[in-house]
Amino acid sequence: MELANIEKLLEKYLEATTSLQEEDTLRTYFNSGNVAPHLEEYGMMFGYFKQSKDETFTKTIQLKPEKRKKNWKWLSVAASVALLVSVFIGYQEYQKAQEKEAIKQLAQVKEALHQISFNLNKGNDALYAVSNNLTKGSDAITKLDTYKSTVNTVIDKVNY
Amino acid sequence: MNQSDFLKVVTPFKDKVFRLAKRLLVSREEAEDATQELYFKLWRNKEKLGEYKNVEAFAMTMTKNYCYDRLKSKQASNLTLVHSNYKEKETPLEKKVEHNDSVNQVHKLIEGLPEQQKIIIQLRDIEQYDFDEICKMVNMKPTAVRVALSRARKTIREALIKKHNYGVS
Numbered sequence: 426m427e428l429a430n431i432e433k434l435l436e437k438y439l440e441a442t443t444s445l446q447e448e449d450t451l452r453t454y455f456n457s458g459n460v461a462p463h464l465e466e467y468g469m470m471f472g473y474f475k476q477s478k479d480e481t482f483t484k485t486i487q488l489k490p491e492k493r494k495k496n497w498k499w500l501s502v503a504a505s506v507a508l509l510v511s512v513f514i515g516y517q518e519y520q521k522a523q524e525k526e527a528i529k530q531l532a533q534v535k536e537a538l539h540q541i542s543f544n545l546n547k548g549n550d551a552l553y554a555v556s557n558n559l560t561k562g563s564d565a566i567t568k569l570d571t572y573k574s575t576v577n578t579v580i581d582k583v584n585y
Numbered sequence: 586m587n588q589s590d591f592l593k594v595v596t597p598f599k600d601k602v603f604r605l606a607k608r609l610l611v612s613r614e615e616a617e618d619a620t621q622e623l624y625f626k627l628w629r630n631k632e633k634l635g636e637y638k639n640v641e642a643f644a645m646t647m648t649k650n651y652c653y654d655r656l657k658s659k660q661a662s663n664l665t666l667v668h669s670n671y672k673e674k675e676t677p678l679e680k681k682v683e684h685n686d687s688v689n690q691v692h693k694l695i696e697g698l699p700e701q702q703k704i705i706i707q708l709r710d711i712e713q714y715d716f717d718e719i720c721k722m723v724n725m726k727p728t729a730v731r732v733a734l735s736r737a738r739k740t741i742r743e744a745l746i747k748k749h750n751y752g753v754s
Contacts (some may be wrong), residue, residue: 438738439739439742441709441732441735445713445715466746466749467742469690470691470742470745472687473687473688473691473692473695474710474711477604477692477711478604478712480600480603482599482600482602482603482617482620484620486592486595486599486620486621486624487621487624488591488628
């Protein structure tokens with residue numbers, strides 16, 4: 426490749442308008458070891474680029490990462506879930522206990538009311554008995570009245 | 586997708602991923618960790634890989650983003666990545682770089698470029714991707730990519746000329 430052409434390509438190279446093929450031409454020229462002295466700086470650049478490409482990743486790629494890092498994250502997630510669940514269940518249990526207590530109290534109140542109504546009935550019965558006797562008394566009085574009127578009639582007849 | 590299928594798809598570009606990571610993170614160890622981490626991520630998302638037409642471009646984008654995140658967290662923890670931090674862990678290339686002054690110079694010049702230009706010069710001049718692929722990887726418009734690349738090339742060249750002239754005179 427003639428020098429004039431190389432210089433033209435270098436101008437394009439600095440403006441970053443060279444194609445990959447043109448840059449290939451430049452690479453070949455500058456790595457040939459026969460570089461025009463006034464283009465020495467490009468020789469340094471292309472020499473460096475070439476050498477940089479020789480560096481390789483020498484370790485083997487591992488695909489199983491160590492677990493340590495992640496565990497903590499999951500632990501905190503698990504802990505918060507556990508906390509949530511326990512609070513939820515605890516609340517439910519508390520509700521249930523409350524309900525049971527309420528049912529118990531209701532039963533006690535019922536029992537007490539039963540007692541009261543039973544006693545009231547007793548009183549009622551007693552009152553019935555009293556009123557019965559009153560009726561009997563008044564019947565007897567009526568009978569007595571009848572008797573009295575009969576006696577009066579008899580007395581009247583005797584007096585005539 | 587089983588493990589061997591997966592490796593067949595992703596292994597060919599492992600060096601490119603590694604080199605991009607090293608370009609951004611500077612240290613070889615950091616770059617190795619980043620590469621490893623990136624392959625975990627790809628493996629975890631292996632079911633989705635089939636949806637991507639260009640897995641390699643996707644992997645390069647992921648690498649770029651991952652390295653940016655690493656750099657940000659480094660800055661946040663006040664840990665700056667300086668080349669001298671990793672002096673002891675020299676690799677064959679870095680030793681070569683030490684011996685070869687001109688190569689070392691270019692390396693340092695690229696290190697001084699803005700992140701975006703670093704990535705683009707890495708993708709174009711070292712990995713030789715075409716512009717369409719680079720646009721996808723860095724999520725930039727073609728003109729913007731060309732402007733950044735042109736700036737990077739000019740900056741390096743001018744700095745080299747300057748140094749060379751000082752050296753001579």
